[in-house]
Amino acid sequence: MAFSTATAYFAPQPFPLNTASPRSHDNPLITPASASPFFGSTPKLRLSPSPKFNLHRRSGSGVSVSQVVKEKKPKSTRSLLITKDEGLELYEDMVLGRAFEDMCAQMYYRGKMFGFVHLYNGQEAVSTGFIKLLKQQDSVVSTYRDHVHALSKGVPARAVMSELFGKTTGCCRGQGGSMHMFSREHNVLGGFAFIGEGIPVATGAAFTSKYTREVLKEVDCDHVTLAFFGDGTCNNGQFFECLNMAALWKLPIVFVVENNLWAIGMSHLRSTSDPQIYNKGPAFGMPGIHVDGMDVLKVREVAKEAIARARRGEGPTLVECETYRFRGHSLADPDELRDPAEKERYAARDPIKALKKYIIESNLASEAELKAIDKKIDEVVEDAVEFADESPVPPRSQLLENVFADPKGFGIGPDGRYRCADPKFTEGTAHV
Amino acid sequence: MALRNILGKRFGVGLAGRRPLSTATCDVESGNAKAINLYSAINQALLIALETDPRAFVFGEDVSFGGVFRCTTGLADRFGKARVFNTPLCEQGIVGFGIGLAAMGNRAIAEIQFADYIYPAFDQIVNEASKFRYRSGNQFNCGGLTIRAPYGAVGHGGHYHSQSPEAFFCHVPGIKVVIPRSPRQAKGLLLSCIRDPNPVVFFEPKWLYRLAVEEVPEHDYMLPLSEAEVIRQGSDITLVGWGAQLSIMEQACIEAERDGIFCELIDLKTLIPWDKETVEASVRKTGRVLISHEAPVTGGFGAEISASIVERCFLRLEAPVARVCGLDTPFPLVFEPFYMPTKNKILDAIKATVNY
Numbered sequence: 149m150a151f152s153t154a155t156a157y158f159a160p161q162p163f164p165l166n167t168a169s170p171r172s173h174d175n176p177l178i179t180p181a182s183a184s185p186f187f188g189s190t191p192k193l194r195l196s197p198s199p200k201f202n203l204h205r206r207s208g209s210g211v212s213v214s215q216v217v218k219e220k221k222p223k224s225t226r227s228l229l230i231t232k233d234e235g236l237e238l239y240e241d242m243v244l245g246r247a248f249e250d251m252c253a254q255m256y257y258r259g260k261m262f263g264f265v266h267l268y269n270g271q272e273a274v275s276t277g278f279i280k281l282l283k284q285q286d287s288v289v290s291t292y293r294d295h296v297h298a299l300s301k302g303v304p305a306r307a308v309m310s311e312l313f314g315k316t317t318g319c320c321r322g323q324g325g326s327m328h329m330f331s332r333e334h335n336v337l338g339g340f341a342f343i344g345e346g347i348p349v350a351t352g353a354a355f356t357s358k359y360t361r362e363v364l365k366e367v368d369c370d371h372v373t374l375a376f377f378g379d380g381t382c383n384n385g386q387f388f389e390c391l392n393m394a395a396l397w398k399l400p401i402v403f404v405v406e407n408n409l410w411a412i413g414m415s416h417l418r419s420t421s422d423p424q425i426y427n428k429g430p431a432f433g434m435p436g437i438h439v440d441g442m443d444v445l446k447v448r449e450v451a452k453e454a455i456a457r458a459r460r461g462e463g464p465t466l467v468e469c470e471t472y473r474f475r476g477h478s479l480a481d482p483d484e485l486r487d488p489a490e491k492e493r494y495a496a497r498d499p500i501k502a503l504k505k506y507i508i509e510s511n512l513a514s515e516a517e518l519k520a521i522d523k524k525i526d527e528v529v530e531d532a533v534e535f536a537d538e539s540p541v542p543p544r545s546q547l548l549e550n551v552f553a554d555p556k557g558f559g560i561g562p563d564g565r566y567r568c569a570d571p572k573f574t575e576g577t578a579h580v
Numbered sequence: 581m582a583l584r585n586i587l588g589k590r591f592g593v594g595l596a597g598r599r600p601l602s603t604a605t606c607d608v609e610s611g612n613a614k615a616i617n618l619y620s621a622i623n624q625a626l627l628i629a630l631e632t633d634p635r636a637f638v639f640g641e642d643v644s645f646g647g648v649f650r651c652t653t654g655l656a657d658r659f660g661k662a663r664v665f666n667t668p669l670c671e672q673g674i675v676g677f678g679i680g681l682a683a684m685g686n687r688a689i690a691e692i693q694f695a696d697y698i699y700p701a702f703d704q705i706v707n708e709a710s711k712f713r714y715r716s717g718n719q720f721n722c723g724g725l726t727i728r729a730p731y732g733a734v735g736h737g738g739h740y741h742s743q744s745p746e747a748f749f750c751h752v753p754g755i756k757v758v759i760p761r762s763p764r765q766a767k768g769l770l771l772s773c774i775r776d777p778n779p780v781v782f783f784e785p786k787w788l789y790r791l792a793v794e795e796v797p798e799h800d801y802m803l804p805l806s807e808a809e810v811i812r813q814g815s816d817i818t819l820v821g822w823g824a825q826l827s828i829m830e831q832a833c834i835e836a837e838r839d840g841i842f843c844e845l846i847d848l849k850t851l852i853p854w855d856k857e858t859v860e861a862s863v864r865k866t867g868r869v870l871i872s873h874e875a876p877v878t879g880g881f882g883a884e885i886s887a888s889i890v891e892r893c894f895l896r897l898e899a900p901v902a903r904v905c906g907l908d909t910p911f912p913l914v915f916e917p918f919y920m921p922t923k924n925k926i927l928d929a930i931k932a933t934v935n936y
Contacts, residue, residue, distance in 0.1 A: 262736040263913060314914035325738050325913040341740035342697060343669055383668030385700070411669055413642045419668045485645055547915040551908070 229445050232512045238444055239507060239518060241280055242272040242500045243525045245296035248305060249475075251529045252295065252312060256479050260537070261312045264341075265326045268296040270442075270474035273499035274406050275300045277447025278374055281455055287335040287373040289350035292327035293406075293473075294339045297376060302334040305532040315539035322542045323550070343377065344386035347403070350375035351390045354401035358461070370459040373401045380411025382425045388432075391466065395433035398463035402454045403429075405468040406441065412477045413485045429466030441469030442497040445506065472497075613795040618788045621763035621796050622651045622728075625770040626689065628800045630659050633687050636774070638664045640674060640691025640728075648693060649730055649789050675701035675727060679709050679779075682722035687774060695731035695783060696740045702748065709779040710754030723777035728770070730786035731759075732824050732874055733920060738913040744875035744906070746822075749781050750852045750884065756780045757851040758805060759823040763794040768803030769849065776805060785824035792827075808855035810862065814844035816934055817868040820859055820885055822848045825872050825921065832926040841934050851881055859885065860892050867898040868933050872921050877905035899936035902929045 230238065249267040256265055268275070271293075279288060279300035290297040298308050303319055311318025312326055319331050320339075328339035337353060340346035350373045357371040381387055382405060394401050405425050409416045417423050429436025439450045447469060454465040472494035476483030507513050545566040616624075630636050638655055644666045646653035656664040667674050671692055678688035692698045698705075705727070713721035733742045749757045758773050758780055760766035766784065773780040811826070812833055821829050826847055833843040844862050848854055863869050869889055871882035886901040904921045912919050 263738050264736070264741060322914050323912070327738065327740070341738070380669040384670050385672060411641075412648065413645045414666050414668075419666060542914060544915070544918055547907070547912060547918050548909060551910070 229449070230512070235503070235507045235512045236517070236521065237280060238276050238448070239500070239503055240521050240525065241276040241300055242444065242503065243522055244299055244305065244528065245272040245275060246500060247522075247525050247529045248295060248299060248308070248532075251309075251533060253475070253479060255309075255312070255533065260533075261314070261326070263325050263327075264292070264478050264480065265312070266293040266478045267475045268293050268473070270494065270498070271406055271408065271471045272296060273444035273447050273503075274376075274404065274441045274469045274471055277441075277444045278376075278402075278404060278451040278455075281448065281451050282372065282374070284333075285335060285371045287337050287350070287353045287371065289337045289346040289353070289373065289375045290329070290339060291343065291346060291377055291381075292339070292341050293378075294327065294329045294336075298329040298331065298334075298336050298339075301331070301336050303329065303331045303336060305528050306535040307331075309529075309532040309536040310539050313536040313539070314541065315536055316542045316546070317535070317539040321546065323546070343381045344384040347375050347377060347381070347386055347390045350401055351393055351399060354394065354399035354458075354464075355397065357400050358397070361461070370461075371400065372455050372458045373399075374404055374455075375401060376404045376406060378411065379405060379407040379409065379416040379420070379425065380414065381405075382428065383420055388428075391428065391432040391434070391464075394464040398461065400458035400461065401464045402451075402458055403464060403466045405466070406471055407468055408471050408473045409490075410473075410477070410486060412481065424468075426466060426468040432466075434464045434466055436466045436468070438468045438470065441471030442494065442499050442502065444499050444503050612799075613797045615793050616763055616796050617790050618760075618763045618766055618784065618792045619649050619651045619790065621767040621794075622770060622784060623653055623655070624796070624798070625767040625774075626652060626655060627658070629687065629689065629771060629774045630655065630663060632800065635685065636663070636687035636689065637681060638689045638691070639667050639678070641667060641669060641693045643691055647691065649786065651728075651784075651789075652691070671697050671699075671701040672704055675704040675725075676708065678725050678727070679704060679712065679722045682724035682779070683712065683720045685724065687724040688722075688726070689774060690725065690727045692727060692729040694741050694786075695729040695745050696743045698727075698729055698745060701727075705749065705755065705779075705781065706752050710752045712754075712779075714754060721777070722779050725779040726770075726774045726776075726782055727780070728782045728784060730789070731783040732785045732787055733911070733916060734787050735916070736913075737911070737916075739911050742911045742916070744783075744873065746781075746783055746851055746873075747875055747879060747881045750881050752852075754779070756805060756853065757783070758849065759783045759785070759851060760849070761785070761823055761826045761847050762788070762792050764796045765803060765847075765849065767796055768801050769805070771800065772802040772805050775802065783823065787824045803849075806850045806853050806855055808849055808858040809847045810844060810858065811847050812843065812845035814842035814866065816842045816866055817844070817870060817930055818859070818862040818866045819843050819845045819926075819930075820848060820869065820871045820882075821845070821873060822851065823874075825874055828921070828923050829872055829926055832923045832930060835923070835927055836930050839931070841930060843930065848885075854885070856888055856892070859889065863889055863893045864896050867896055868902075868936075869897075870902040870904065870926070870929055870933055872904045872926055874906050874920065876908045877903055878908050880905050899933045902933045904929045 245268060249269050252261065252265060252267060255261050275296045279297065284302065288297055288301050295308055299305060307317065307319040308329060311320055311322060311324060311329065314322040314325065316322055319329055324330065324339060327341040330336055330338050337349060338346060354373040357369060357373065360366050360369040391403065407416065407425060426436035426438040437450055440446050450467055454467055457465055474495060504518055507518065508515060548566060626638055630638065638652060642648055643652040643664060644656045652664065674690050678690040681688035692701065709722050709725055731744050746757055746759065749755060756776065756778050758769050760769045770782060773782050812830065819829050819833065829845055833845055836843055844866055846859055846862055871885050873880055873882055882903040882905055886903060889901060904926045906921060907919050909919065
């Protein structure tokens, strides 16, 4: 199936496919023959003088989208990037993500939640930047680091906190826990403990949207699916299989790579032959974009284009967000391997502080208004904890539910009750 | 909550089983022994394997810094990055790559970070590793391949950090499946697996990594594969299990003894090919058998044991073969205590079988 290189030439920023450009790792200094606009993984944007990858330099290669946007627009219109309402919405969402995760850590160390919990601190700009542009019917597929994706999509903090505590009022009735946030109402398709497993699921969801529009002729259906995953996943077969399928069938999906440089203890730069993940997009026939994931405004700009592209039916996009997690891989990770200097560098680029600074300096809102939001979020999170605390633990019968489609699974004994409600449950074999 | 009170418990010390503990190269009992835990024992075994065979490699996710369970601590420093290295996150790639290494005569020791993640590699194991020698007419083989994976419940693992997939692999002719119950067993069995001329999947009970502490000889020793061990003598009922579940079964045995029921406890150690003779001899003595494992009961390996025993000992059996296993649901998160085959469930089953 041929794909056109002259796709969306819509004002003002098109995403060409650069099919003629050489693979960047062959000779990084070659500039492609076509003078295409910079968006995408054109090698000519690599700022490094040396042909070898400098392992200690984070990819300063690839000019980020907004830098060019800023260059093109006059300085005085900088504040037009967002309105006051949008700014406050973004701020509130990021603060919610941060406060929630910090509370998770507290609750974990107090023993209120257990299991493997992976926190999102530092990466809020990606979640907020992308998900706040979605409609309710758009779908989000995430990884095990999914609390904040669920929150951004609209799942109430109470439901997420209860799920973490394992209570019936949780979004999955306490069955899934930290790594498996699902919500039919908000179209959150999970929560996947296994890396890469969510990407094919997202691809299928995107296909449904396209099918609904083109075959079932519901022309209003322009639902988009976002698949979030990390840098480690980009070396996994499922990722490549889905890039191929999505480009082949031009699915309305955006693949969002949250590249935080580390897969538990494995450095991305040491485990990937071409660490610039956005290069993998054009290899499969879709645009590959790199963006500074610590800046929510830049992420939002890129997200707008990618999502709009998908909505118009032009196919998938691969967006690599350069970001960082401030905490360890999980709450059980001592996080000894990362260089403290690296951590400090990224801590200085805290997305929430950056947005706050931007809002205040652009006179979009006052410090007092932002503090009011902080306070409101603190109350929301505390209320979520109280709610989760007071919620009931699931009944034993729930163990046997939902194994099969019949909501009671096969857990009913000959007397019509759940077998596990039978006082002789502990006896004999475990036949259910 | 299921009782896992096995701190300092020692298994199988000085038991007169049907066969001696070790018929292989070294005598387990001689030499210096130090009390160490399971991950240290595994670490020692890997160290010895790398030392004694210059063509041995250890690879997997995060093994360089020691692994998420510290089993590979210090190996990269000692043997260098060319022999102990991290792979990208691709289980299928890891095992397939290991098969290639083994086919060229190397000893490939692949680590899968959690047994729950082994499924992408299942294709390579079933379709390639197990059939390599067979379909090449013995021109090539991947006997040098050993796949290590932590398996089993850990208290808070949930769906994807607690599974026991041993039954899937037991259905594959051409590979061996080995599960140790304690540090001393683990070191000897792992060395045997590494040196065995067949591909082996070695499941390590992750709950025991820190909890199980035992005197482990410091020298190089191997324990025989496909030999089960009777770790507790009895006359009323035979209990068969493996891995971490044995500690639960042992507690049930102790309580049953107070009620006058004397249980014989057998550690299978190697699941395929399993030691049918030892188990059969025990059943001929007691006339009753109970099998327990964490994996779901339907289609679990207990079913194979049950069917085999019934075939061989039908007339001797006094009661149906009992299986006390995990429930037929995905491994739950909050419901783990109800899902697990606990001491009480085993005790109830022992009594029901003995009083049949």
